[in-house]
Amino acid sequence: MSAEERREETIRAAICEFGRGGYEGTSTATIAKRVGVSQPYLFRLFPSKRALFLAAIDRCFDDLEESMREAAGGRYGNEAIVAMGARYRELLAGDVQLKFQLQLYAAALDDEEIRRIGNTRWAGLWRMLGELSGEPADEILRFVSVGMLLNVLTALDVPYTPGPKLGRSLQDWSRDSAPRPDSS
Amino acid sequence: MSAEERREETIRAAICEFGRGGYEGTSTATIAKRVGVSQPYLFRLFPSKRALFLAAIDRCFDDLEESMREAAGGRYGNEAIVAMGARYRELLAGDVQLKFQLQLYAAALDDEEIRRIGNTRWAGLWRMLGELSGEPADEILRFVSVGMLLNVLTALDVPYTPGPKLGRSLQDWSRDSAPRPDSS
DNA sequence: CAGTGAAGTTAGTGACCACTAACTAACCAA
């Protein structure tokens, strides 16, 4: 297999494994095992663990952008938003996007370059959402806000009903799951 | 100093240090240094590194709930929401809440107990927001969604204008910062 | 068939890390 193909496989494996354990919590040995290659060989494919993580970030955003573009298809306005929302929920269910995305935000807190890359790629994503749907700024804001909330809720295994009932379903959940002060 | 006081200090230090480096990326030695105590002594105060992290999670939610309660004060309805929003933005600027919160979501991805605690405490928070403000479910949803978005944007150093201009300011930012495809 | 370059390996190395064992120092009550 060519080095380039191996690099591709490695980035995929890295997204999975970094997504599970985070940057610090994932060893290069774990990633190498998933690729099916010896651990020192990773350092021929990438100069360092950190370089692999950065490559994974770019790939993660590439995938997300492609998913949104594909979901929007020829649709415009609210229809495009709805289609992209549905697609995003599929990605969350798929688990890989979600996990790596959250790990990336955590890693950004102590790494200026990650922060810079995240900032730039988010700007691109945001602009793309506006251009694909043609919706006004406040609608994009609402869309992305709810997306970020769903990230957290999904990570915490909170059950929710997508769509217009979302708010109501979360209210019900909070009533049922919150610790009762008067449980005596 | 009493062991109980030391435990309090240690939890504060842990929130700071875990917030910066994450659970796996923060050594107990780092935390001990911040407390001003020898590293093995941490293991008299807490049975394990993980137990300290769990204690930090609870403290983080306690602080957040108290901040929201305090900000709402005697206000109701939209006024309460606005006050709590302003207070939350102060917390984000303070940096400690934000960082630990994001690290906690990341840590939840690979730890069932953290997920369980996060789920329960979020339910309590959500319910509290509804009861404090008296606003309908959809307004709470909007409030919390934007909060989660601000978490991410703040972590990535994205500049934004709070309030009704938020959507517009982010649109401007995306136009200015997104990579131009036609930069040739 | 010799030689070269690319894909991959095994064997290590120094640093760090969570946690333990065993000791000390100060206070306080009988």
Next chain:
DNA sequence: TTGGTTAGTTAGTGGTCACTAACTTCACTG
């Protein structure tokens, strides 16, 4: 004074980790 409790220490230990050095294997080519 003594004996116990509490707050704290220093010195280590086994394991893990990112990364390196040096070797192998093999397809291709002149």
